[in-house]
Amino acid sequence: MSKQHTLIMPLDMHLHLRDGVMLETVAPLTSYTFSGAVIMPNLVPPVTSKEAVIAYKERILSACGYEMQENDFMDEDGLGGGDFEPLMTLFYQNYDEGFIEEIQDEIFAIKLYPAGITTNSEGGVKSFDIETMRPTLEAMERLHIPLLVHGETDGFVMDREAEFMSIYELLAGNFPDLKIVMEHITTKAAVDMLDKYANLYATITIHHLLITLDDVAGGMMKPHLFCKPIAKRPEDREALLKIALNAHPKVMFGSDSAPHPQDKKEACGCAAGVFTAPIALQLLCELFDDHGKLNNLQSFVSDNAQSIYGICPEFKEVTLVKEAFKVPEKYGNVVPMYSGETIAWSIEDVL
Amino acid sequence: MSKQHTLIMPLDMHLHLRDGVMLETVAPLTSYTFSGAVIMPNLVPPVTSKEAVIAYKERILSACGYEMQENDFMDEDGLGGGDFEPLMTLFYQNYDEGFIEEIQDEIFAIKLYPAGITTNSEGGVKSFDIETMRPTLEAMERLHIPLLVHGETDGFVMDREAEFMSIYELLAGNFPDLKIVMEHITTKAAVDMLDKYANLYATITIHHLLITLDDVAGGMMKPHLFCKPIAKRPEDREALLKIALNAHPKVMFGSDSAPHPQDKKEACGCAAGVFTAPIALQLLCELFDDHGKLNNLQSFVSDNAQSIYGICPEFKEVTLVKEAFKVPEKYGNVVPMYSGETIAWSIEDVL
Numbered sequence: 035m036s037k038q039h040t041l042i043m044p045l046d047m048h049l050h051l052r053d054g055v056m057l058e059t060v061a062p063l064t065s066y067t068f069s070g071a072v073i074m075p076n077l078v079p080p081v082t083s084k085e086a087v088i089a090y091k092e093r094i095l096s097a098c099g100y101e102m103q104e105n106d107f108m109d110e111d112g113l114g115g116g117d118f119e120p121l122m123t124l125f126y127q128n129y130d131e132g133f134i135e136e137i138q139d140e141i142f143a144i145k146l147y148p149a150g151i152t153t154n155s156e157g158g159v160k161s162f163d164i165e166t167m168r169p170t171l172e173a174m175e176r177l178h179i180p181l182l183v184h185g186e187t188d189g190f191v192m193d194r195e196a197e198f199m200s201i202y203e204l205l206a207g208n209f210p211d212l213k214i215v216m217e218h219i220t221t222k223a224a225v226d227m228l229d230k231y232a233n234l235y236a237t238i239t240i241h242h243l244l245i246t247l248d249d250v251a252g253g254m255m256k257p258h259l260f261c262k263p264i265a266k267r268p269e270d271r272e273a274l275l276k277i278a279l280n281a282h283p284k285v286m287f288g289s290d291s292a293p294h295p296q297d298k299k300e301a302c303g304c305a306a307g308v309f310t311a312p313i314a315l316q317l318l319c320e321l322f323d324d325h326g327k328l329n330n331l332q333s334f335v336s337d338n339a340q341s342i343y344g345i346c347p348e349f350k351e352v353t354l355v356k357e358a359f360k361v362p363e364k365y366g367n368v369v370p371m372y373s374g375e376t377i378a379w380s381i382e383d384v385l
Numbered sequence: 386m387s388k389q390h391t392l393i394m395p396l397d398m399h400l401h402l403r404d405g406v407m408l409e410t411v412a413p414l415t416s417y418t419f420s421g422a423v424i425m426p427n428l429v430p431p432v433t434s435k436e437a438v439i440a441y442k443e444r445i446l447s448a449c450g451y452e453m454q455e456n457d458f459m460d461e462d463g464l465g466g467g468d469f470e471p472l473m474t475l476f477y478q479n480y481d482e483g484f485i486e487e488i489q490d491e492i493f494a495i496k497l498y499p500a501g502i503t504t505n506s507e508g509g510v511k512s513f514d515i516e517t518m519r520p521t522l523e524a525m526e527r528l529h530i531p532l533l534v535h536g537e538t539d540g541f542v543m544d545r546e547a548e549f550m551s552i553y554e555l556l557a558g559n560f561p562d563l564k565i566v567m568e569h570i571t572t573k574a575a576v577d578m579l580d581k582y583a584n585l586y587a588t589i590t591i592h593h594l595l596i597t598l599d600d601v602a603g604g605m606m607k608p609h610l611f612c613k614p615i616a617k618r619p620e621d622r623e624a625l626l627k628i629a630l631n632a633h634p635k636v637m638f639g640s641d642s643a644p645h646p647q648d649k650k651e652a653c654g655c656a657a658g659v660f661t662a663p664i665a666l667q668l669l670c671e672l673f674d675d676h677g678k679l680n681n682l683q684s685f686v687s688d689n690a691q692s693i694y695g696i697c698p699e700f701k702e703v704t705l706v707k708e709a710f711k712v713p714e715k716y717g718n719v720v721p722m723y724s725g726e727t728i729a730w731s732i733e734d735v736l
Contacts, residue, residue: 190603191603192598246541248542251542251615254657256655302608302651306606
């Protein structure tokens with residue numbers, strides 16, 4: 035009998051679901067195997083109001099095939115609404131305290147983008163002036179709302195994340211009670227920050243654990259592996275692998291799965307984003323198994339996030355089996371990572 | 386009246402013309418404005434025999450609209466055959482001396498590819514064992530045949546050229562009378578080598594003077610700017626610019642213009658190569674003019690190569706004018722660099 039491994043309540047702590055037809059295509063692929071996912075707010079226009087948060091959550095649940103029950107979308111435990119919970123985020127702007135108080139029950143976190151740094155981030159932060167940001171960040175601190183950060187400067191592409199470390203230091207040092215998550219980290223520089231500030235955490239994608247810039251542009255150029263932050267150097271990947279495989283308690287899985295239609299990827303100007311949602315757990319099993327670290331995967335893919343955020347996801351049990359899974363060429367019009375290739379692990383059962 | 390600048394006998398010291406329909410499409414675009422071009426031998430199969438060299442040269446001249454006259458394709462001065470001269474290269478293998486003696490009159494240089502390092506290079510050098518290579522390289526030394534080198538290791542994509550410097554040192558040190566050209570250099574590491582060995586020279590492309598990895602993958606990913614060696618860091622580009630704009634006497638223009646059909650560029654796996662042949666002189670004029678270095682362009686684009694190789698190209702006079710030139714979307718099915726964009730300089734006249 036093939037080797038099996040069961041994951042309890044997997045969580046994707048960084049996910050792009052987009053909207054409209056794309057949302058309908060990709061949301062069920064995540065809700066099938068994950069108990070919850072942190073939903074990115076970089077729609078067009080970005081999610082910046084209570085009404086927009088609630089309406090987007092309704093559209094997500096509807097796309098997943100769930101009906102949202104009035105007043106039931108955020109349970110007492112901070113989760114709820116069926117067996118998949120979209121953990122909603124608000125697009126960071128300098129909001130006043132009253133607004134944040136009013137919206138706090140509808141959101142899980144606030145997501146900060148530097149202006150123009152990635153897909154649909156034009157309305158993000160133009161200048162990291164701490165005094166301008168202080169009222170918002172102090173309100174978040176007081177209300178225990180985490181700050182999730184896309185940490186890149188507008189510098190040279192291979193240096194952007196490392197250059198952003200000084201901004202993480204500024205934020206973490208000035209707001210010691212604010213929970214700050216360095217999203218989708220890709221560098222040794224970011225890994226090294228984790229043990230420097232008690233209030234700094236991180237998510238890591240599956241693709242940044244598997245690839246370097248060599249895979250994106252070392253042989254043929256691979257648009258479906260192009261994302262922001264871009265995959266970095268081998269020594270960066272090694273540093274990420276070390277903390278992920280050992281389930282460093284401040285690190286969580288966040289796929290940053292980011293679907294684009296095929297014609298926006300295979301084009302003169304290819305949009306940034308790797309689509310991994312439906313293959314993430316299989317790839318994680320394969321990776322952790324190959325390194326003899328399968329026993330640490332539960333922490334990386336769920337337990338750490340539960341501890342860090344103090345959340346109790348709806349029950350879900352996903353059993354994977356070490357049997358070959360051929361990745362579909364496409365999901366709708368979205369080409370996934372490893373399209374048409376084979377992964378050593380498959381989803382066996384979801385309870 | 387618009388500013389004008391005349392270039393005498395421009396030379397492209399590194400050019401891919403491919404074969405068949407592609408050759409027919411691109412060859413005339415080079416022969417129109419250049420007096421000569423060094424033709425890369427990485428066809429399928431590579432050019433490794435006298436017959437193949439002669440036949441390929443015939444096909445090139447035919448594509449350019451010239452008839453090759455028997456025994457006239459290589460004049461006494463080392464050039465000849467109408468007003469465009471394809472300077473033929475042989476694909477490096479460990480050849481015996483007799484073969485090289487027999488072929489010497491048909492070739493301008495021998496081009497060395499590490500095996501598998503770029504398009505159609507599978508038959509290249511697998512191991513840089515100097516003693517194995519010595520008979521070939523000593524014969525080339527004795528017969529004054531230059532060695533042109535694609536200098537990349539199979540390491541991490543951003544390090545490949547810098548890592549290759551030790552092989553250049555080995556070659557330049559062991560064969561001091563062999564003229565070695567570091568082709569399409571992209572790094573400060575290669576620039577720094579130029580003054581270290583008397584027998585080391587370099588070609589530089591126009592695209593590596595204009596772009597860094599930021600342009601390829603810093604915003605959207607741009608397949609038509611993807612090439613090997615990949616564009617590097619800003620400080621690398623600065624080092625290249627400095628020696629090109631000042632017409633360092635050991636540096637020559639070589640476009641490395643490398644056409645691929647559009648569907649091979651805008652695809653899941655995008656082939657390496659930037660197509661610049663028909664816009665190279667316009668871009669060079671714009672770049673040198675912007676830096677107030679127009680007077681150095683003649684050396685970079687022709688005189689240095691004439692001195693380094695001791696060649697006298699057929700006469701050609703190309704006059705450019707500072708008037709906007711809109712780059713065609715495509716040449717045949719090949720998308721050029723800056724497709725649809727505007728360059729400040731145009732070709733005014735070719736005599």
